[in-house]
Structures are given as structure tokens and as C-alpha cells.
Amino acid sequence: MRTIERAEREVQDAIERVRRCAEPKGATTLAAVERELWTALLRLGRAVTALFLARYAARPRPTTYVHEDTRFALDPGTRRRTEIGTRFGKVPFVRAIGRPIGGRGRTDLPIDRELGLCSSFSMGTVTAVVQLCALMAFGTARRLFAEFHEWAPSSRATLRMVDAVGAEARGFLDAHAIPDGDGEVLVIQVDGRGAPMISSTEHARRRRPKQRTKGTRRHARRLRRREHPRPRRKKGDKSKNAKVAFVGVIYTLRSTRHGWEGPINKRLIATFESHDALFRWLAEHAKHRGYGRKRCFFLADGSEHIWRGQQKYFPKAVPCIDWYHVAEKLWEAGGCIHPEGSATLRQWVAEQQSRLRRGKVADVLEAMAAAHNAISKTGPGNKGRRKRLLAIVEYLDAHEHRMPYAVLRHDDLDIGTGAVEGAVRNLVGLRLDGPGMRWGRDRAEMVLHLRCIALNGQWDDFCRYLEGRALRLAASPIPARTHDAKPQQSREAA
Numbered sequence: 001m002r003t004i005e006r007a008e009r010e011v012q013d014a015i016e017r018v019r020r021c022a023e024p025k026g027a028t029t030l031a032a033v034e035r036e037l038w039t040a041l042l043r044l045g046r047a048v049t050a051l052f053l054a055r056y057a058a059r060p061r062p063t064t065y066v067h068e069d070t071r072f073a074l075d076p077g078t079r080r081r082t083e084i085g086t087r088f089g090k091v092p093f094v095r096a097i098g099r100p101i102g103g104r105g106r107t108d109l110p111i112d113r114e115l116g117l118c119s120s121f122s123m124g125t126v127t128a129v130v131q132l133c134a135l136m137a138f139g140t141a142r143r144l145f146a147e148f149h150e151w152a153p154s155s156r157a158t159l160r161m162v163d164a165v166g167a168e169a170r171g172f173l174d175a176h177a178i179p180d181g182d183g184e185v186l187v188i189q190v191d192g193r194g195a196p197m198i199s200s201t202e203h204a205r206r207r208r209p210k211q212r213t214k215g216t217r218r219h220a221r222r223l224r225r226r227e228h229p230r231p232r233r234k235k236g237d238k239s240k241n242a243k244v245a246f247v248g249v250i251y252t253l254r255s256t257r258h259g260w261e262g263p264i265n266k267r268l269i270a271t272f273e274s275h276d277a278l279f280r281w282l283a284e285h286a287k288h289r290g291y292g293r294k295r296c297f298f299l300a301d302g303s304e305h306i307w308r309g310q311q312k313y314f315p316k317a318v319p320c321i322d323w324y325h326v327a328e329k330l331w332e333a334g335g336c337i338h339p340e341g342s343a344t345l346r347q348w349v350a351e352q353q354s355r356l357r358r359g360k361v362a363d364v365l366e367a368m369a370a371a372h373n374a375i376s377k378t379g380p381g382n383k384g385r386r387k388r389l390l391a392i393v394e395y396l397d398a399h400e401h402r403m404p405y406a407v408l409r410h411d412d413l414d415i416g417t418g419a420v421e422g423a424v425r426n427l428v429g430l431r432l433d434g435p436g437m438r439w440g441r442d443r444a445e446m447v448l449h450l451r452c453i454a455l456n457g458q459w460d461d462f463c464r465y466l467e468g469r470a471l472r473l474a475a476s477p478i479p480a481r482t483h484d485a486k487p488q489q490s491r492e493a494a
Contacts, residue, residue, distance in 0.1 A: 003094060004058060007051035014044035042150055045088030053084070057095040057111055064101065065110060072098035072108050080109060085121040087128065089151050118164070119473035121153070126471070127463045129158060130165040134450040137434060138162075159443070159477035165466065166446025169453055172465050178288065179265035183252030185413065186289055186296040187263070188282065188317060189420035190249075190306050194242030195272075195432035197439050197483035202241075241485045243441065245270050245428045245448055246278040249420045250285055252294075259412050265289075268423050268452045272445050279309040292316060297408070299417045301325045302399065321402040322417040327353060330364075333392045336385040337371045359406030361396075368393045427451055440480025 021037040064073045074096045083090040098108035118126045129152075132141035138158055146152035153161065198206075205228065213220045247270040251263035269285065271278050286296070291314070298317040300306040302325060310319055330352050331345075338345035352364045372389045376382050408415050431451055432444060439447075453462050 003054045004051070007047065007054045010047040011044070011051050014040065014047040018044055039150065042088045046086070046091050049084075049086050049088060049091045050093075053091065053093050053095075053115075056115065057093070061110075065098065067098075067108055067110065067113075070105065071101045072110070073101050074110075075099050082120055084117065085125050085151075085153060085157075087122065087124050087149060089149065113470070116467060118471045119160075121157075121161070121473070123463075123467060123471070125153075126161050126165060126473075127466065129153060130161050130450065131454065131459055133158065133162050134447060134454045135431070137437075156477060157473070160473040162443065162446060162450075163478045164471055164473050166443070166450055168466060168469065168471070169446060169449035169462070172458075172462050173269060173449060173452060174284070175465070181254070181264065182289065183254035183260075183262055183264040184294060185253040185255075185260070185262075186250070186286065186291055186294045186317075187253065187299065187414060187419075188248065188250050188286060188296065188314060189299045189417050189423075190247070190278070190282070190309070191301065191417065191420040191424050192244045192246045192275075192303075193424040193428040193433070194240070194244045195428055195439060195444060196240040196437055197243045197441060197444070197485070198480055199241045199484050200482040202438060203480060203482045241438075241483065243272050243444075243483050243485065245272050245424070245432070245444075246275050247420060247424050247427055248278055248282040248285075249423050250282065250289060251419065252289065253413070263419060266419065267456055268427060270427055270448050270452055272441060272448065275305045275309050279313045283313045286314065297413065299414065299420075301417065302395065307402075318404060319402040320404055320408060320415060321399045323405060323415040325417075326356065326396070326399075326403065329392050329396060333368055333371075333389055336375070336389040336392075356403060356405050357409060359404075361400050361403050365393060365397055365400070368396075423455075426455060440478070441483050442478050442481050 018037065018040045021033060021040055061074065064071060066072070075098070076096060078097055079094050080097050081092065081094045084093045095109070095111040098110050100106075100108075116123050129141065129145055132144055135141070136144070138155065142152040142155065142158055152158075213223055247268065249266060249268055251266035253260040253262035254264050255261075267285065269278070269281055271281065283291070290296075296314070296317040297320055298310045298314050299320045299322060300310070301322050307319070310317065327349075330349050334345045334349045334352075338348055352367065355361075355363050355367075368389065372386060372393060375386050375389070377386070405415050427448070432439060432447065453459055
């Protein structure tokens with residue numbers, strides 16, 4: 001009872017402090033009043049939370065209870081005192097513990113479980129920190145959280161939060177709830193983008209004990225660069241040790257009296273595992289959204305891995321290669337025929353694009369083949385021009401059956417992959433491909449799933465999903481799992 005009385009007095013003191021913030025103090029600026037009031041409100045929040053916890057812990061309870069097939073007894077003589085991390089700051093919490101009856105074992109904290117605490121943090125604190133971490137770098141997320149809450153969890157606790165919440169993200173994304181007001185046409189798009197991973201060499205170097213050096217931190221960085229010089233890259237070598245994130249976008253189009261409306265209920269899913277893993281996952285979502293019953297279209301760029309997946313998992317979908325991808329090929333081909341930047345080049349490309357829009361793909365291929373034959377086999381640069389033009393002709397010929405632009409444009413449907421192009425940039429590029437970032441594969445996968453939830457606009461639903469689960473933070477963050485990318489060769493070297 002003393003604890004409750006003390007907590008009640010602290011609430012009254014905090015209320016009085018908030019009230020005093022409204023008293024004019026000479027030439028005090030509004031910004032200064034805002035800062036003082038915000039601090040006072042946080043203090044009031046901590047006081048009210050402490051009073052609630054004290055009253056909740058004092059409720060009468062059975063002296064014995066069963067949890068996970070083990071009988072416990074509340075120990076009135078021993079109480080656990082810790083600080084709970086809340087949105088208002090750290091709050092002291094004293095409560096009884098449960099001891100197993102008839103043997104030794106781990107003690108239990110039944111009141112923590114009733115309150116839905118997550119290893120000495122409130123669930124609201126955990127989800128707020130993790131949401132910021134899904135949107136920005138971990139250090140920036142902690143600083144932004146501290147800006148509004150005047151405290152922040154440690155870097156280690158932040159990683160533990162991301163690991164715990166991220167482990168639940170895939171299960172939430174797999175919970176197939178039929179979106180309200182879904183459209184009649186199903187559209188699927190797939191693309192990928194690399195994110196820098198930590199290599200085994202760099203991981204071993206970072207795990208070595210730090211050596212104390214003389215001078216400033218600037219001198220230490222200079223010494224580190226001298227001890228570990230970066231080798232000069234060869235032609236075709238990649239500048240980062242990347243692992244590709246495979247991204248899928250699925251949405252529908254709804255028929256209205258003014259035409260097709262969409263995208264409707266756009267959902268992003270992504271994984272670093274493999275193309276096949278993404279397609280298996282995407283097929284589950286597509287089946288749930290009406291694949292096989294609705295008119296379906298599959299759009300992507302020219303990656304053969306993607307099109308093999310389409311043939312395997314979405315054979316009933318109408319395939320369409322991205323219009324802008326093909327348009328770039330036309331400009332590249334035109335550059336082999338006409339001078340760069342000339343009016344004749346622009347006219348030639350416009351003519352071929354017009355043919356593609358009308359469904360005359362064979363005429364485009366014939367025109368390019370004739371232009372290839374018209375280029376002399378001898379002469380400065382002719383060999384390279386003929387080689388590039390022939391490669392483009394063969395490429396477009398292989399994808400001829402994936403250019404139903406006339407049909408799609410007649411039906412007012414999409415012919416470009418702008419949805420997935422923007423998705424890979426927002427999902428992977430803006431968060432996982434930042435300067436100096438090096439990811440472990442497991443945490444990168446978790447952040448990728450969390451970011452899918454955030455960009456899908458499902459974060460509030462995800463928080464409600466977590467409230468029904470017993471979430472606990474691990475004792476330590478998940479160790480980084482390395483990835484060593486295979487060396488790649490340029491086309492000329494190959």
C-alpha cells in the first residue's frame with residue numbers, strides 16, 4: 001500500500017508540474033514552454049504508469065496456478081524489482097514471482113505475462129522502435145525515438161527487438177485475409193535488387209578485439225585503412241558483396257464505368273532466399289487473390305530466372321515483358337543504325353514503338369534484321385555495331401510471345417513494371433543499400449519482411465497480431481550469418 005500511496009503522490013506532483021507550465025514567465029518563448037511541457041507530460045505519463053502497475057500488482061490472486069503444465073506458487077516474501085521501458089520512459093515495477101512447486105526450476109513472472117510485457121519493455125515501445133528500424137538505420141531510429149521520448153533502448157536491446165518482432169513478420173504476411181473490395185483483374189510483377197552483405201573476411205576482422213591506438217579516432221581510421229587496403233577491382237568485379245532480394249508485387253484492377261481503377265490492395269512480398277522461394281510464396285498469395293479464376297497478367301523485365309518461374313508457377317497468366325525495358329532495347333538498336341542524338345534516330349525509334357503498340361512485332365524484327373544486313377562487315381566500328389544489333393534482334397525474338405501490347409492497350413491494362421520498380425527501390429534500396437551497410441542474412445531477411453508490412457500499410461494490423469502472441473526478447477542478438485558472393489565476370493571476359 002505504501003507503494004500505491006507514493007505513486008499517487010507522484011501523480012499529483014506531476015500534474016502540478018504540468019499546470020505550472022501554463023504560467024507566464026516573462027519573456028519565455030513558446031518553444032521553451034513546449035520543451036518544458038513535453039518533459040512534464042512524459043513525467044506525468046511515467047507517474048500514471050507506475051501507479052497503474054502498482055495497483056495491478058496489488059490485486060488479489062490465487063496463491064497457486066498452472067503455466068505450461070507446471071504448477072507454481074506465488075512467493076509473498078520475494079518480489080522482483082526492475083525497470084520497465086515504456087513510451088514515457090523507464091518506470092520501476094515491483095511484483096511477486098512464482099516458484100515451481102515440488103522441485104527446482106526457473107521462476108515465473110505471471111503478472112508480466114498478464115500485462116503483455118516483452119522482456120521488461122512494453123509492447124508499444126517494442127513495436128515503435130521496430131517500426132522506426134524498418135524505416136531507417138538502427139542508429140538513426142534510436143536517435144529519433146529519443147527525440148520524442150527523451151530516452152532510447154540500447155543498441156543491443158534494439159537488435160533484440162528487431163529479431164523478436166521480425167521473426168513474427170513472415171507468419172503475419174502468410175495470414176491470408178481476403179482484402180475488401182478486390183478487383184476483377186489480377187496483376188503480378190517480379191523484380192530483384194542486391195543488398196550488401198557482410199563477407200566472412202570482414203566478419204572475422206570485425207570480431208577481432210579492438211586495439212588501442214595513439215592519437216585521435218581519425219588517426220585510428222587512417223591506420224585501419226593502411227592495414228587493410230582495398231584491392232583494386234578488375235573489370236566486371238562488383239563493388240559490394242551483394243545478395244539479391246527477390247521482390248514480388250501483387251494487386252488487382254477494378255472495373256468502373258470510367259475504366260479500370262487500380263492498383264487495388266497492392267501487396268509487397270520479398271525474400272533473400274531464392275527466386276523459387278519467392279515464386280512459391282507469391283503463388284500462395286495469387287491463389288488466395290483469385291489466380292485461376294480471374295484474368296491474370298504477369299509482368300517483368302528480361303530476366304530468364306523470372307520467366308522460368310512464371311512458366312512453372314503462373315502458366316495461366318498472360319506474360320508481358322516490361323514496355324520500357326523493350327523501349328531501351330529499341331534505342332540501343334537504333335544507336336547501331338543512326339547517329340546518336342539525330343532526328344533520324346528518334347524517328348526510327350518512334351516508328352518501331354508504334355509498330356509494337358499495334359502488335360506488329362514481326363515487322364520490328366524484320367526491320368532490325370534488314371538494318372543488320374545493311375551494315376558493312378568491314379569499316380570502323382561496324383563489327384561491334386553488327387554484334388550489338390544482332391544480340392538485340394535475338395533477344396526480342398526470344399521474347400516475341402511476351403509482347404501483347406496491342407491487346408493490353410486496347411483493354412486499358414498495364415504494360416509497364418512501374419509498381420515493382422518502385423517497390424525494389426523503396427523496399428530494398430532506400431533501407432538495405434545505404435552507405436557503409438553490411439548485413440547478416442538473417443536480420444536482413446527480417447527487416448525486409450518488416451518493411452513489406454510497413455509499405456503495405458499493415459503495421460497497425462501487425463501490432464494487433466503481436467498482442468495475441470507471447471513475445472519475448474532473446475538474451476542476445478542473433479549472430480550475423482555471412483554471405484560470400486561469387487565473383488562475376490564481364491560479358492567481354494566471359
